[in-house]
Amino acid sequence: MIRSARMAALVLLASLGLGACSSPGSGDSGSVTVFAAASLKESFTELGERFEEKHPGTEVTFNFNGSDSLAAGIVGGAPADVFAAASPSTMTRVTDEKLTSDAPVTFARNRLVIATAPGNPHGIGSLKDLTAPGLKVVLCDETVPCGAAARKALAAAGVDLAPASFEQDVKSALTKVRLDEADAAVVYRTDVRAAGDTVDGVDFPEAAEAVNDYPIARLENAPDAPAADAFVAFVTSPEGRKVLGKAGFLAP
Template sequence: MIRSARRTAGVVALALLAAPGLTACSSSGSGGGSPSGTVTVFAAASLKESFTALGERFEKEHPGTEVAFNFNGSDSLAAGIVGGAPADVFAAASPATMRRVTDEELTAGDPVAFARNRLAIATAPGNPHGIDSLADLAAPGLKVVLCDGTVPCGAAARKALTAAGVEVTPASYEQDVKGALTKVRLKEADAAVVYRTDVRAAGDTVEGVDFPEAAQAVNAYPIARLEAAPNPAAAEAFVAFVTSPDGRKTLGRAGFLAP
C-alpha cells in the first residue's frame, strides 16, 4: 500500500481500486490558498531517494499536507492509473511511459520534463570481475541482470547495448531498477545495468562503471498532475515544487541531469 514520505513506500496494489477512503483527508477543489491534505504521488522507482527528500521538504513548507508515495516501475504505475487507481501526480522515467497516460487523456495539461538520467553498470565493491565496458558484460559465466524491456531502464539498457553491438543473455529481468540493483547488492548477480543515480544512492554497497554508450540512451523524466486528482490543489503545488529551482537542486545532488 501507499505510505507517507516519512516511511518506506510500497507498490501498486489492486486494493487501491477499491479504497475510496484512501484520500478522504485530501482537500477538495483546485482553488487558491495553501494546499492541504494528502497528495498521492506515483513515481518511478529510481526517484525513491530524491522524491522522499522532496516530499519531506514539501510537508515542512506546507503544514497540513502529507505526501504519500507509490514507487514502482513506471509501466506498472501507468497501468494502475489507466486502470483507475487514485493518484494526484505521476512522475515517470520516460516520455514513452507517460504517453500511456496522456493517450488516455488522464493528465491535466501537458507533462513537464523535470530531470534526465543516464545509465551505469553496477558491480560488487571493488569490481571483482574487472568490468570496464558494456562488452565485458558478454563474458562467459558472468551473471548480469537487466530491467525488463517494458520499463524505462530496460528500454534504455537495450538501446545502449545495441549501440555498443553487444549481446547479453541476462540471468534475469527485473521489474524495476531497484530490483536489478538489489541482485548485485545481495551477490545474486555480478553486474546490472541501472541508473547512475541508483549507484550513487547505494553508497559503498556497489561500485559504478560508466560507459560511453550511456550518452545515447539518456531518459527524460516527465511529471504531471492527473485529471482525476482527488487533491488537485496539492498536486499542482507538488509539481511546482519538483520543477522549481530548489527541487532541481535536490535532484542534481542525487545525480540527475538537468531537463
Template sequence: MTRSARRTRRTRRMLQVAGAGAAALLALSACSSSDSDSGSDSAKTGSSDSSSPKLSGEVTVFAAASLKESFTTLGKEFEKAHPGTKVTFSFGGSDALAASITGGAPADVFASASPKTMKIVTDAGDASGAPATFVRNQLEIATLPGNPHKVSSLKDLTNSDLKVVLCDKAVPCGAAAQKALDASKLKLTPVSYEEDVKAALNKVVLKEADAAVVYKTDVKAAGDKVEGVEFPESADAINDYPIAQLKDSKNAEAAKAFIALVRSADGQKVLTGAGFLKP
C-alpha cells in the first residue's frame, strides 16, 4: 500500500469517528430537552391542581327571610357539588341579622334584602370586600285565597273594615311598603307590624289578617294559601339584595364558593324561578 493510500484511509476513519460523536451529542441533547419539557409540563399540571383546594366544613349563611326557599335549594346544591361541606342558614329580618353580625355572631356570609341593612355591617367593618347585588325584589299584596274582599289596589287596603298587616318599618319589606304608600300619598294603619316578611305573610295564611304587603317571591312560595295582587306603586319601591363574605369567616374558601354559586347562571336560575328580578 502506498503512503498516499494509507493517509487517505486514516482520514476517512477520523471523519467517521467524529460523525458518530456528533450524532451521540445530538441524541443526548434531544433527550435532555424532552425531559426538561416534560418536567415543566408536570410542574404546570401540579400547580393547576393545587390552585383548587377541596372544600370542606360548615358554611354559616345569614340571609333575609324572603330568601329562605331559594337559598335552601342552593344550599343543597352546594353540598352535593362539594361533599364534606354543610351549609347552615339563619333566616330573619335583615336588620336583626345585621345587628347580630355586628354584635359578634359567628357567620361566613350575609345576604341582605336591602343596601341599607348591609351598610350596617360594612360600616362596622365586618364585611370582607365590597358587597355585590345579586337579585332584586318587588312588593305585592297577599290576600286570602280567592280574594274575598276584592282587593285590587294599594288604596283598597286603607278600608277600615280590612285587617291589614305590614312588615316592621325597620326591615326592608316594611321600608319598601312605606315608600310605596308615601309615593301614593296614602295612610294605612295596620293591625300589626311583623318582624319579617314571612311573619307578615303567615298572618294571612292563618287567616288572622285579610291582607299583607309582602314580596312577590313570598306570594309565589305560599302557593294557593294566598292570592297575589299587583299594584303599580311597587315599581317605585324595588329592593336590591346585596351579598358579602364576612371578615371573621372561619371558612373563607367555602364562603367565596357559596357566593359564587349564588351569582352564577345556575344560582340565578333558581332565584328568578322563585320570582326574584335580575340585578
C-alpha cells in the first residue's frame, strides 16, 4: 500500500510538473487568431513574427480587413481570439454584444494624410485642392473608420467632396492611387509610410480633428484564451509600441 501511495504521488507530481511546463497561461503553445484592421497589416505581421519567436509552438494567424466587416464577422460567430479595430465605435459593435472578455485597451492612434502619386503631380496641398475639376479622388466607405475619419476632416475643412469611389478598406483606397486609377486618396499616414516611394503623403491641419484611437481586446469565446491574452499583452508592451511607433502610429 505504501509503495502504491508513493507511485500515485509521483504520477500526480509528474502531471503537475508537465502542466506547469505547458501551462496555457504561458502562451507558449496553441494558436492565436487575430482579426485586425487593414491598416495594421504591416505592423501586426511583424508583431506576430516576434510573438512566435518569444512563444515557440504558438502560431499567430491574421485576418486583415475593414474593421466594420471584421466586427460583423465576430458578431456573426466567426471564430477569433483577438479583435484589433481602427476605431472605438467599431469595437463597440462587439462589446455591445458582450463578446469581449475585458474592456478594450487603446494601444495606438492614427491620423490621416492625402496620398498622391510620387512627386504630387497635381500639386495637392490641402483638402480643398481635392475638389479641383477633373481630379479623381477616392475615399474609404463611411462605414469603416478611415472613411468616417475622412468625412470628419472634410467637414472640419468645410469641403464638400464627391469621390470617384468608396473603398471597403484603407488598403484598397491606397491601391487605387498606386495603380494610377485615382489621383488622390485620404488614407492613414501609416499606410503611406508602408507604401514607401510608390506614393507621396500630404499632411493637412484638419487631420488633427479626426485622429482615430485603435482598441484591442481578447474575445470572450476565444478558442485559445491564454495565448490570446499573451498576444494582447505583447501588443501593449513597450516592445509592441516600439514596433507600432516605427510604422507611424501615435502613442495612445
